[in-house]
Amino acid sequence: MASLDPHSQQPGRGDVGAPETDGSCDLFDLAPAGLAVIVDGRLARVNAIAQQILEADTPDQLIGRGLMDFVHPMDVVQTGNRLRRLESGGIPNPATEVRLISLRDNLRVVAASSRLCRHEGRPALLVVALDMTRRHLMEAQRQDNEQNLRRLFESMQDVYYRTDAQGIVQMVGPGVRRVLGYEPREIIGRAAEDYYPNPDDRDAFKQAIREYGEVADFPGQMVRSDGQVIDISISSHALYDEDGQFAGVEGIYRDVTERKMLERKLRLLATTDPLTGIANRRDFLERAGDRLRHHRRYGPGLTLIILDLDHFKAVNDRFGHVAGDRVLTRFVEEACAELRETDLFGRLGGEEFCLILEQANAAQALQVVERIQLRMRQTTFEDDGERYRVTVSAGATESNADDHLIERLLERADKALYQAKRDGRDRVVWYRD
Numbered sequence: 001m002a003s004l005d006p007h008s009q010q011p012g013r014g015d016v017g018a019p020e021t022d023g024s025c026d027l028f029d030l031a032p033a034g035l036a037v038i039v040d041g042r043l044a045r046v047n048a049i050a051q052q053i054l055e056a057d058t059p060d061q062l063i064g065r066g067l068m069d070f071v072h073p074m075d076v077v078q079t080g081n082r083l084r085r086l087e088s089g090g091i092p093n094p095a096t097e098v099r100l101i102s103l104r105d106n107l108r109v110v111a112a113s114s115r116l117c118r119h120e121g122r123p124a125l126l127v128v129a130l131d132m133t134r135r136h137l138m139e140a141q142r143q144d145n146e147q148n149l150r151r152l153f154e155s156m157q158d159v160y161y162r163t164d165a166q167g168i169v170q171m172v173g174p175g176v177r178r179v180l181g182y183e184p185r186e187i188i189g190r191a192a193e194d195y196y197p198n199p200d201d202r203d204a205f206k207q208a209i210r211e212y213g214e215v216a217d218f219p220g221q222m223v224r225s226d227g228q229v230i231d232i233s234i235s236s237h238a239l240y241d242e243d244g245q246f247a248g249v250e251g252i253y254r255d256v257t258e259r260k261m262l263e264r265k266l267r268l269l270a271t272t273d274p275l276t277g278i279a280n281r282r283d284f285l286e287r288a289g290d291r292l293r294h295h296r297r298y299g300p301g302l303t304l305i306i307l308d309l310d311h312f313k314a315v316n317d318r319f320g321h322v323a324g325d326r327v328l329t330r331f332v333e334e335a336c337a338e339l340r341e342t343d344l345f346g347r348l349g350g351e352e353f354c355l356i357l358e359q360a361n362a363a364q365a366l367q368v369v370e371r372i373q374l375r376m377r378q379t380t381f382e383d384d385g386e387r388y389r390v391t392v393s394a395g396a397t398e399s400n401a402d403d404h405l406i407e408r409l410l411e412r413a414d415k416a417l418y419q420a421k422r423d424g425r426d427r428v429v430w431y432r433d
């Protein structure tokens with residue numbers, strides 16, 4: 001057994017302080033570190049842990065092999081220098097990280113220190129190695145993760161932020177440069193509210209956080225450094241301290257201005273009649289249905305009127321489709337001039353339009369229709385050098401308690417309209433059973 005007994009030092013022979021490893025003690029094998037005795041640059045003895053580090057099944061696989069055979073090529077020069085310094089000066093080397101290649105060609109990282117000793121009467125080196133491979137891997141992984149996280153953070157389209165309980169910004173990510181046009185340091189320490197053009201948005205956000213503890217894709221608006229108002233979407237959660245007290249909010253927000261614009265455009269396309277700009281059939285009927293439901297629950301009836309241009313086919317046939325389109329657009333302009341913001345007006349198709357009047361009794365509704373008809377009577381069109389007028393017929397009905405569906409009102413108004421056409425056009429007929 002190797003002896004690490006300090007009394008066996010042999011001063012004056014270049015190995016001052018070197019213990020004799022004469023095999024008289026089993027400390028060598030018990031040591032909680034890898035130990036290797038090197039004689040003439042070759043492994044003369046290894047303990048079990050050194051064997052483990054170098055992935056040898058038996059000590060024989062290692063004994064007699066050159067120490068430098070196991071040192072990673074990148075560390076060979078530095079390790080050689082250290083060992084030479086030790087041999088010539090005798091001063092033990094402090095622990096240094098060295099990369100080794102095991103018998104199975106795996107990278108091992110050890111913290112290795114060395115000192116002089118004697119082995120079976122010959123000058124030798126004792127190398128002590130602590131296996132750092134796992135820690136090294138973990139550290140490399142941690143650094144890798146940190147770098148990835150940093151890269152992600154830097155390139156993130158979203159803005160990460162954190163506020164304290166008073167809404168003061170504690171942290172904000174670099175994405176804020178792109179989204180709001182500010183440097184992060186310009187924002188930190190300021191109230192998050194300062195960037196909201198509409199205080200109601202912030203209040204709604206705070207209320208939702210208070211109520212649910214978190215929000216996802218919460219809509220709002222913010223003001224950029226250049227004054228432009230942008231649409232944002234926030235996903236955040238509340239933070240609490242150890243006592244369970246509200247400590248602030250953490251989350252991300254992103255610029256969704258383009259998405260919102262696209263959504264608005266799509267909504268407009270899906271709900272608007274492209275020629276006249278008023279509600280198309282689908283949108284009109286949907287909103288008309290909502291209003292009917294509302295009136296059934298809360299209020300008196302509503303009035304539905306179908307308006308239909310007279311002899312419109314003749315306009316198309318005589319002056320062409322473009323002239324017909326002009327008449328349709330003009331009719332809508334004239335009708336809208338007589339309507340209130342709250343009135344619902346839409347194009348059912350072709351030259352047929354529909355109007356819903358709320359807060360109007362039958363007499364008032366008739367007045368509105370008659371005013372629209374009068375306007376059209378007074379409007380002159382001119383095409384191909386010919387002047388002409390286009391009149392409007394209308395059928396009206398009022399909702400009653402049995403009307404669950406808007407289609408029932410449409411049916412009645414249509415019957416009344418038919419009657420108006422039969423009675424000579426340019427008039428309004430109120431539906432009667």
Ligand SMILES: Nc1nc2c(ncn2[C@@H]2O[C@H](COP(=O)(O)OP(=O)(O)OP(=O)(O)O)[C@@H](O)[C@H]2O)c(=O)[nH]1
Pocket residue numbers: 275308309310311312313314316320321322323324325328349350351421425
């Ligand atoms: N220019 C134009 N014409 C349209 C449009 N949609 C439908 N029309 C035309 O509107 C005309 C409707 O004709 P009809 O349903 O016979 O009705 P009308 O000629 O007005 O007759 P009455 O309603 O009985 O007075 C048809 O010629 C359709 O081609 C449109 O968007 N633009």
